[in-house]
Amino acid sequence: LNPQFQLSGKYGLKMGEQSFDRSTDDWIATEVHQGIVRGEWIADENWSFMLEGRGLWFEEDPDFMRYAGLATVYFSPEAFGGLKFGLGYNWGGVSDDLIDPYADDAGIFFNVVSAF
Numbered sequence: 001l002n003p004q005f006q007l008s009g010k011y012g013l014k015m016g017e018q019s020f021d022r023s024t025d026d027w028i029a030t031e032v033h034q035g036i037v038r039g040e041w042i043a044d045e046n047w048s049f050m051l052e053g054r055g056l057w058f059e060e061d062p063d064f065m066r067y068a069g070l071a072t073v074y075f076s077p078e079a080f081g082g083l084k085f086g087l088g089y090n091w092g093g094v095s096d097d098l099i100d101p102y103a104d105d106a107g108i109f110f111n112v113v114s115a116f
Contacts (some may be wrong), residue, residue: 004041004043005039005040005041006039007037007038007040008040009036009037009038010034010035010036010038010096011036012032012036012096013034013098014031014032014101017029017030028060029060030058031058032101033056033058033059034054034055034057034094034096034101036055038050038051046076046078047074048073048076049072049073049074050070050071050073051070051071052069052071053067054067054069055067056068056101066093066094067092067094068093070089070090070091071088072087072089072111073087073088083112083113084113084115085110085111086113087108087109087110089107089108090105090109091106
């Protein structure tokens with residue numbers, strides 16, 4: 001949008017097969033979709049604030065839809081170059097990791113982001 005406000009998005013797709021237990025050879029095709037919309041406000045050279053909305057759905061079950069939201073505060077000290085340290089909260093429990101779409105990642109998190 002401009003140097004102070006950024007808007008971005010991501011789309012993820014996982015295609016595979018799944019069985020309901022380990023004792024059967026009955027496999028069904030599965031598709032997991034995820035859409036993410038992210039907005040960031042860069043307050044100054046050291047601080048930024050991010051809001052993110054997520055949606056997760058299965059191709060096989062159009063009635064199943066999960067939503068989540070994130071809020072994060074990032075600090076990027078000049079002494080660490082391209083590193084940003086973030087502290088945030090995830091509401092709704094939708095992870096950006098499609099390996100386990102049933103994972104509940106709700107709660108406080110800390111992350112480190114590097115740019116080079």
